[in-house]
Amino acid sequence: MKKVLLGLFIVVFLGLSGWLGYYFYKKSNTDPVVYKTEAPFETEIVKKTVATGSIVPRKEVQVKSQVSGIVEELYVEAGQIVKKGQLLAKIRIVPNMVSVNDAQTQLQTAKLNFDEAKQELKRYEQLYAQKVIAEQEFRKYKADYNLKREALQAAENNLQLVREGASRRSGVSSNQVYSTIDGMLLDVPVKVGTSIIERNNFNEGTTIAAVADMRSLVFEGKIDESEVGKLKENMDLLLTIGAIEGRVFNAKLEYIAPKGLLEEGAIKFPIRAKVLLDDKDFIRAGYSANADIVLDKRAKVLAIKESMLKFEKDQPYVEVETAPQQFEKRNVKTGISDGINIEIVSGLSKNDKVKVPDATIAQL
Template sequence: MKKILKWVGLGVLIIGILWAAVFFMKSNSKATTEYDTYNPFISSIEVKSVATGKVIPEDEVAIKPQITGIIDKIYVEEGTAIKAGDLIAVIKVVPNEQALYQARGRVRNAELALNNAKIEFDRNKNLYDRGVVSNQEFINQKLRFEQAEQELRNANADYQIIRKGSIGGSSAANTDIRATVSGTILEIPVKEGDQVIQSNNFNDGTTIASIADLSKMIFEGKVDEGEVAKLKVGMPLEISLGAVEDKTFDAKLKFIAPKGVEESGAVQFKIEGDVTVEEDVFIRAGYSANASLVLERKDSILVIQEALLQFDRETNKPYVEVAIGDQKFERRDIEIGISDGVNVEVVSGLEEADEVKEWNKTEPIKKGLEEEGEESEEETTEE
């Protein structure tokens, strides 16, 4: 029994040695990975930031009525180019019953007062003609009569304004809604038959139309707090519109908000820029846009591909591996500057003649797959 166990143990040991030998041979038979090298080169780097936003008119004017009523007729459509003074709509006045009744009562009271003043004036005139009353008393009575006449005219005017919206000769000033500036009709949020409210100290009033000059556009967007400190008023912008392909527009930064707004955990600052609009291009208000801002630029500097960089796990300082022979490399610490995400500036530590190792190259797996495929074909042929 002991001899059998001895021979079994010896057999297991021999099999283990053979398996280890085969594994070692296969491991050593693998091809050694050859690393490519790249030389630093002279180039320029721009650090850009992209702000998302939209293009809107520089000035947009809301046309509001000066009287309450119902839209009787609209004479223009959205997109129509108009000039200052052009007729936009006409309002039909629907008077308030209580206000109309009170105005009619004021007219009646003014008529009664005028009749009474006229009787007193006629009586005093007869007495004055006979020398019974003094000149001063007659003048005072005449003044009261004339004031009563004026009060009646005022009451009649108030009554006409409440009933018709205006008095004779001035109807265009109230019931006719006209453009106050030249431009393009952007929006008409009302339709015929809608009731509108006049603009006053307590109410903004109903907007009948919005007008803007589409030849004067601005970009309105937001930038992150980490980049706003690098911006300066007057910086050039490059505007690209989603609706206008293969074309960019020049702009100039004119406003940076002094206060940020928190959005989704990040503080955003509003910016605005004047957009240069070409005559042959029509830009609609509200187009989504991106503004490219050059935050920093350096010309004729030594750079390498950012993918060649490695970082020390303890100090987190950058370094590269430089060739010192055939597939032999040594570590070299370097100092880096600005980066555009593809190339990075080398401040010190490298020269143009140095060959930098591509450290993150992966081993090809195509050869192994081909060998497995060949083995499968051979087994299929033998069968």
């Protein structure tokens, strides 16, 4: 038994000796770790934030009808350029029978009053011609006749307005819809035969057309509360529109909301910027866009990759090569960053070589 245990011990000892010998052999033949270094460089650093939003016309109006009825004619379609006062549509009025009945009753009453005033004036004209009554009394009956005549005409016009939406006396037709501004028709949401509701104090009415001035566009977006304090009016914006590839449009910030809105658990502030377009540029309303807002900009500054920085108790530092593959810690003062490169205000020079963390050079 003792011989068996001794044999096992010798076998285990020899195995361990062989493994240790192989381990130290491999370790002695392993290449030393060589860390990669980079030198600081001069560059331009732009610090910016991004706001998301859309492109909309500065001036857009909803054209509505003054009367209820059915669309009888449409003279335009979306995309057309229209002028202020241009006829857009004609409405066929469906008269309210109660209103028509009231208007007819008023007309009949006005006719009776007018006929009576006419007979009275005729009688008093004869008496005045015979010098039976004074001129003052005659004028009173003549004025009454004129008033009753005007009341009759008003009743006739009122009945015509109720029935047709227009009166011969005024020459204005309320059943015709006109553009209120110069611009482009963005949308004509109704079709011929569509029933519509008039605009009044209790109802905003049916929209006949949406007209906008497409020569004056603005970017409307929202920015996080952590960035809004850095914004000022007249700051430059760079707009990237998803539907227009390869183009960046300039804009000028003109409005920052004084009150934020709660959106998805964060406070965001609406902003508005004027889009600066060339005469040949055309952007459709409603395009989504991202606005890069330049917060700060430095040209020809000494910088390193931000990933090369290390921190110790909020103090940034880097490891600088003092001899081949020998490094020392050196505190630095930083400036602005664009998320990739960071400005080095002091602590480094162009000739320094900075250790790149977790980056080594493979040895052949």
